[in-house]
Amino acid sequence: MSNLDLARWQFAITTVYHFLFVPITIGLSAMVAGFETQWLRGRNPEMLRLAKFFGKLLLINFALGLVTGIVQEFQFGMNWSAYSRFFGDIFGAPLAFEALLAFFLESTFLGVWIFGWGRIPEKAHAACMWLVHIGTLLSAYFILAANSFMQHPVGWKYNATTGRAELTDFVAVLTNKVQLVTFPHVVASAYLVGGGVVMGVGLWLLHKHRGTKDSLMYRKAARIGAVVTLLAGAGVAVTGDTQGKIMTEVQPMKMAAAEALYTTQDHCAAFSLFTIGSLNGQSQKAAVKVPCVLSFLATGSFEGKVDGIDDLKASLPAQLQKQARAEGVPAAYSQPADAVYTPNIPLAYWSFRLMIGVGMTSTIVALGVLWVTRKGRTALAKPWVWAGIAVPLLPVLGNSFGWIFTETGRQPWLVYGVMSTKTGVSGNGAGTVLTSMVVFTLLYAALAVVEVRLFLDYTRRGADPAPPDPDAASTDEHDTPAPVSFVY
Amino acid sequence: MTLETFWFILIAVLWTAYLMLEGFDFGVGMLLGIFGRDAEGEDGATRRRVLLNAIGPFWDGNEVWLLTAGGATFAAFPAWYASMFSGFYLAFLLVLVALILRNMGLEYRHKRHGETWQRRWDAIIVTCSVIAPLLVGTALTNLVRGVPLNKAGDFTGTLLTLLNPWSLLGGLTILALSLTHGCFFIALKTDGQVRRDARALGTKAGLVSAVLAVVLLGWVDLHTGTTWSWITSAVAAVALLGALAANLRGREGFAFSGTMLTIGMAVATYFVALFPDVMPSTTNAAYSLTVDNASSSHLTLQIMTGAAVVMTPVVIGYSAWNYWVFRKRISTSTLPTKHDPLAPLPPSESLQEAGR
Numbered sequence: 001m002s003n004l005d006l007a008r009w010q011f012a013i014t015t016v017y018h019f020l021f022v023p024i025t026i027g028l029s030a031m032v033a034g035f036e037t038q039w040l041r042g043r044n045p046e047m048l049r050l051a052k053f054f055g056k057l058l059l060i061n062f063a064l065g066l067v068t069g070i071v072q073e074f075q076f077g078m079n080w081s082a083y084s085r086f087f088g089d090i091f092g093a094p095l096a097f098e099a100l101l102a103f104f105l106e107s108t109f110l111g112v113w114i115f116g117w118g119r120i121p122e123k124a125h126a127a128c129m130w131l132v133h134i135g136t137l138l139s140a141y142f143i144l145a146a147n148s149f150m151q152h153p154v155g156w157k158y159n160a161t162t163g164r165a166e167l168t169d170f171v172a173v174l175t176n177k178v179q180l181v182t183f184p185h186v187v188a189s190a191y192l193v194g195g196g197v198v199m200g201v202g203l204w205l206l207h208k209h210r211g212t213k214d215s216l217m218y219r220k221a222a223r224i225g226a227v228v229t230l231l232a233g234a235g236v237a238v239t240g241d242t243q244g245k246i247m248t249e250v251q252p253m254k255m256a257a258a259e260a261l262y263t264t265q266d267h268c269a270a271f272s273l274f275t276i277g278s279l280n281g282q283s284q285k286a287a288v289k290v291p292c293v294l295s296f297l298a299t300g301s302f303e304g305k306v307d308g309i310d311d312l313k314a315s316l317p318a319q320l321q322k323q324a325r326a327e328g329v330p331a332a333y334s335q336p337a338d339a340v341y342t343p344n345i346p347l348a349y350w351s352f353r354l355m356i357g358v359g360m361t362s363t364i365v366a367l368g369v370l371w372v373t374r375k376g377r378t379a380l381a382k383p384w385v386w387a388g389i390a391v392p393l394l395p396v397l398g399n400s401f402g403w404i405f406t407e408t409g410r411q412p413w414l415v416y417g418v419m420s421t422k423t424g425v426s427g428n429g430a431g432t433v434l435t436s437m438v439v440f441t442l443l444y445a446a447l448a449v450v451e452v453r454l455f456l457d458y459t460r461r462g463a464d465p466a467p468p469d470p471d472a473a474s475t476d477e478h479d480t481p482a483p484v485s486f487v488y
Numbered sequence: 489m490t491l492e493t494f495w496f497i498l499i500a501v502l503w504t505a506y507l508m509l510e511g512f513d514f515g516v517g518m519l520l521g522i523f524g525r526d527a528e529g530e531d532g533a534t535r536r537r538v539l540l541n542a543i544g545p546f547w548d549g550n551e552v553w554l555l556t557a558g559g560a561t562f563a564a565f566p567a568w569y570a571s572m573f574s575g576f577y578l579a580f581l582l583v584l585v586a587l588i589l590r591n592m593g594l595e596y597r598h599k600r601h602g603e604t605w606q607r608r609w610d611a612i613i614v615t616c617s618v619i620a621p622l623l624v625g626t627a628l629t630n631l632v633r634g635v636p637l638n639k640a641g642d643f644t645g646t647l648l649t650l651l652n653p654w655s656l657l658g659g660l661t662i663l664a665l666s667l668t669h670g671c672f673f674i675a676l677k678t679d680g681q682v683r684r685d686a687r688a689l690g691t692k693a694g695l696v697s698a699v700l701a702v703v704l705l706g707w708v709d710l711h712t713g714t715t716w717s718w719i720t721s722a723v724a725a726v727a728l729l730g731a732l733a734a735n736l737r738g739r740e741g742f743a744f745s746g747t748m749l750t751i752g753m754a755v756a757t758y759f760v761a762l763f764p765d766v767m768p769s770t771t772n773a774a775y776s777l778t779v780d781n782a783s784s785s786h787l788t789l790q791i792m793t794g795a796a797v798v799m800t801p802v803v804i805g806y807s808a809w810n811y812w813v814f815r816k817r818i819s820t821s822t823l824p825t826k827h828d829p830l831a832p833l834p835p836s837e838s839l840q841e842a843g844r
Binding site: 056059062063064066067068070073076077078079082088090091092093095098101103104105107108110111112114115116119120159164167168170209211212214215216427432435439440443447450454457458462464465 | 548561566569570573577584585592595784785830833839
């Protein structure tokens with residue numbers, strides 16, 4: 001494999017791995033903050049127990065999310081130095097903003113939250129977790145703004161004197177229309193994950209503790225998780241739909257690839273549920289299609305026109321090259337050398353379907369959970385327990401498929417239409433990149449095993465019993481700190 | 489002062505803050521391997537908990553200074569960021585692996601009770617707390633010394649180019665300073681035998697650091713120094729001697745502030761000596777990256793300046809609050825009893841009993 005292939009693989013591995021933990025952190029921090037706030041409002045000890053219990057799961061997960069994020073930040077310089085030089089003027093700023101506005105907030109207040117039980121006022125303690133959550137959202141905003149720029153570059157110009165892209169309008173970068181639909185979509189997906197984890201873990205523990213008083217608490221958790229999953233699912237669908245239309249507008253090839261649609265449909269394009277056989281446009285054996293739905297997804301009208309791959313292949317290169325020339329970008333950057341203007345179709349097609357499929361499935365399961373736990377029911381049929389185990393996994397995978405789709409669908413460009421992926425890579429030898437890829441992948445694999453084991457062990461154990469007297473946990477100014485659950 | 493210079497100073501400040509803060513938690517990480525054994529009336533396991541609890545609320549926030557330094561370099565000097573990280577590739581790979589494993593150790597060590605589990609993570613924390621400052625010091629020294637860069641700004645050497653005697657001396661100095669800094673932090677933050685041990689070791693580590701630092705900073709000043717770098721070096725040396733004197737007299741707060749200032753001034757010396765280059769080329773001086781040819785456009789720098797001016801005081805404010813909240817000394821006697829986070833739970837009441 002070439003240096004370029006390895007750098008791409010490494011980026012894919014790092015990003016997908018990092019993004020297994022990010023949505024859990026975003027979603028779960030909100031859930032934990034919510035439980036703790038509920039406890040402050042109603043003094044129901046169950047809410048405190050849930051806050052502490054899910055807090056532990058959050059911490060196990062946060063640790064890995066953080067360390068993989070570090071690699072992410074430095075990877076641009078290590079593997080994509082030509083890109084960093086060319087676009088750093090624009091791309092670096094959101095990253096620096098993320099560090100300054102979000103990372104400090106998350107790290108500092110998570111530290112205070114962990115060690116602050118009984119040492120700071122209760123309201124301040126709950127506020128710490130909300131600040132952690134706000135930090136995760138800010139983090140997501142800036143990173144997605146940087147990514148949206150790569151999908152749809154705005155607010156920049158090419159400077160021929162310095163030979164690089166330069167920022168002209170930072171507000172435009174932060175309010176990129178792709179960003180304005182991507183951010184809500186990603187955040188809703190993260191809440192879907194957070195809700196799914198709480199619902200799934202709650203269901204499983206409800207079953208384990210059936211017949212005991214604790215089952216009522218876990219039932220509550222499962223139901224709260226289910227409600228969040230449903231609301232988030234609706235949010236994911238609405239934002240995803242809007243995103244589809246913007247995507248069709250700015251990256252028509254991505255939508256065509258997502259559907260493996262080769263010939264342009266002037267009206268009423270069908271949405272393909274799945275296809276058996278090859279996706280090369282010729283040897284399709286069977287496909288299940290829903291008429292007109294693709295037109296609606298892509299344009300908002302059942303009668304809308306959707307461009308096919310073949311037609312785009314003929315018209316898109318000239319159009320993009322013209323745009324790049326108008327910006328003054330040298331052809332060496334903007335034109336993929338081997339003139340491949342289509343992304344990997346099967347990858348785009350299947351990741352798009354899986355993303356939507358798992359998202360919808362988890363919402364349906366959530367509805368079912370609300371039904372089977374209605375009116376104080378705590379006895380569950382076995383399949384619901386299995387659903388409880390599967391449900392947190394589904395949206396996590398859905399998020400991964402979403403990123404695989406959106407990132408591979410942008411190919412062959414790093415920055416759509418402006419800089420081809422090939423021209424952005426560092427000059428390091430393939431051996432160097434391979435070394436780091438092997439090291440990181442092995443490290444990630446080992447850490448994944450550790451984290452999953454810990455996560456399962458803590459889940460299996462369940463929530464700690466309620467503290468004997470909740471008032472004793474209030475602020476004390478004595479020299480001897482009260483034994484607190486989170487001290488190392 | 490131009491915006492480019494302002495940002496050079498800001499990045500220097502970020503690196504300085506990083507080493508001043510994470511320096512002591514690196515040091516404490518190393519101490520885990522030194523003080524973590526049984527001592528007079530205190531068992532090793534509890535002593536290790538004291539050390540880890542002392543840095544518990546802080547280390548994560550300290551590390552963010554590195555991420556911010558990286559992000560700010562990317563935004564303000566993209567060419568520098570690109571050349572440095574692609575050029576120091578394998579060295580940074582090692583730093584990243586060390587930081588990842590160290591973080592995981594600090595986070596996961598307490599999540600399980602088993603002896604083997606904790607021993608293994610302890611070993612990882614100690615090893616990585618040595619490797620990380622060693623390599624960061626090596627990398628920063630290479631930055632000042634200059635590395636082979638071609639016209640495009642790409643590093644043309646190998647990993648061995650980076651492992652030269654001066655840069656290794658730089659790595660060792662940062663390592664020794666971190667250890668001293670960590671000792672003084674523990675002396676300040678704990679009580680009992682650990683505190684006394686930390687003071688004793690701090691003196692020894694401080695003397696070694698002093699010798700290393702004088703040779704290193706003297707070389708830097710002779711190499712590319714200016715009057716200002718001689719001044720910062722001198723302040724660093726005086727601060728270190730002051731810290732040692734304060735430590736001997738049991739003034740732990742002054743000792744810790746002293747090493748804080750030492751590390752600050754040592755890193756400042758580096759950046760003063762570096763300016764106006766950001767990454768000198770040993771191949772041809774014309775290929776060197778400077779604050780002018782490596783910087784971002786004015787608009788980007790202006791936006792970043794606005795963000796930095798507004799946010800830095802806020803960040804410093806809540807970080808200070810964090811240190812204030814957890815200001816109390818801890819010791820083996822005040823530490824709550826150790827509990828197994830995964831111990832079996834008492835059976836919970838059944839629904840029927842609860843209903844009665």
